[in-house]
Amino acid sequence: MTDSPLTYLGKLPNRTRGHEVLDALAEMVSRSGLDVGDRLPPEVQMAQQLGVGRSTMREALNRWEGLGLIRRRRGIGTFLVAPIPAPGGPVDPDVRLEGAAVLRLLEVRSTLETQVARLAAERGTKGQKAEIARLCGVLLEIVARGENYREADIAFHTAIADASANPMFTQILTYLDQAFERAADSPFNRAAFGLDSFSYHGPLSDAVVAGDGDAAERAVLDIIASVRAEVEAIIRDGGQG
Numbered sequence: 001m002t003d004s005p006l007t008y009l010g011k012l013p014n015r016t017r018g019h020e021v022l023d024a025l026a027e028m029v030s031r032s033g034l035d036v037g038d039r040l041p042p043e044v045q046m047a048q049q050l051g052v053g054r055s056t057m058r059e060a061l062n063r064w065e066g067l068g069l070i071r072r073r074r075g076i077g078t079f080l081v082a083p084i085p086a087p088g089g090p091v092d093p094d095v096r097l098e099g100a101a102v103l104r105l106l107e108v109r110s111t112l113e114t115q116v117a118r119l120a121a122e123r124g125t126k127g128q129k130a131e132i133a134r135l136c137g138v139l140l141e142i143v144a145r146g147e148n149y150r151e152a153d154i155a156f157h158t159a160i161a162d163a164s165a166n167p168m169f170t171q172i173l174t175y176l177d178q179a180f181e182r183a184a185d186s187p188f189n190r191a192a193f194g195l196d197s198f199s200y201h202g203p204l205s206d207a208v209v210a211g212d213g214d215a216a217e218r219a220v221l222d223i224i225a226s227v228r229a230e231v232e233a234i235i236r237d238g239g240q241g
Helices: 019-032 043-050 054-066 093-123 126-144 150-163 167-177 195-210 213-237
Strands: 070-073 077-080
Touching: 019 043, 019 054, 019 093, 043 054, 054 070, 093 150, 093 167, 093 195, 093 213, 126 150, 126 195, 150 167, 150 195, 195 213
Parallel strands: none
Antiparallel strands: 070 077
């Protein structure tokens, strides 16, 4: 890479905010050939090149950091830690970036939660398994009523993690629930997101209660596959679904 990445940043009209700044940064990354592990130009220089304030640039970089795309190292710089989708096309940049972040999150959850479900099936006490079954019933009733299910879903999956008899799993999965910040109007925040996956929550609960580790793993994989398919569809239609 011979040219400075700053070469690919030009003044934005009317001190533009929001998506235009993110698109300009994505274009810089794409055209300059920056890759995972590379350092971005200094924040102040990028702001000057775009003709925006440092606070605007900081907000944009905070957004990328919240999506797990960059990592700041104090006194050293800001580094790419995940691929940045190329700008352009009909899909909103936030949808592309959030969708990619959700897919990375699902990859991690798939690895962790299959083992958590198996251990819960093998190690869970009678009381823990009864609580898992109860929480699953509560969750599915809330979903059937069309109400906000997020807290009930977290309680159900947390109970399974607790039954694994390894509290570190619970801590890690709690962190993953807060792993990145979604935009307020994100299609990945809408009430209907993930609803198709709930048809597999009953089988997951039944498998854990029955002590069937293989079936528990399969149910987790079915849940993850369902959500992944929905994320990919949202990315394809630009969040308009």
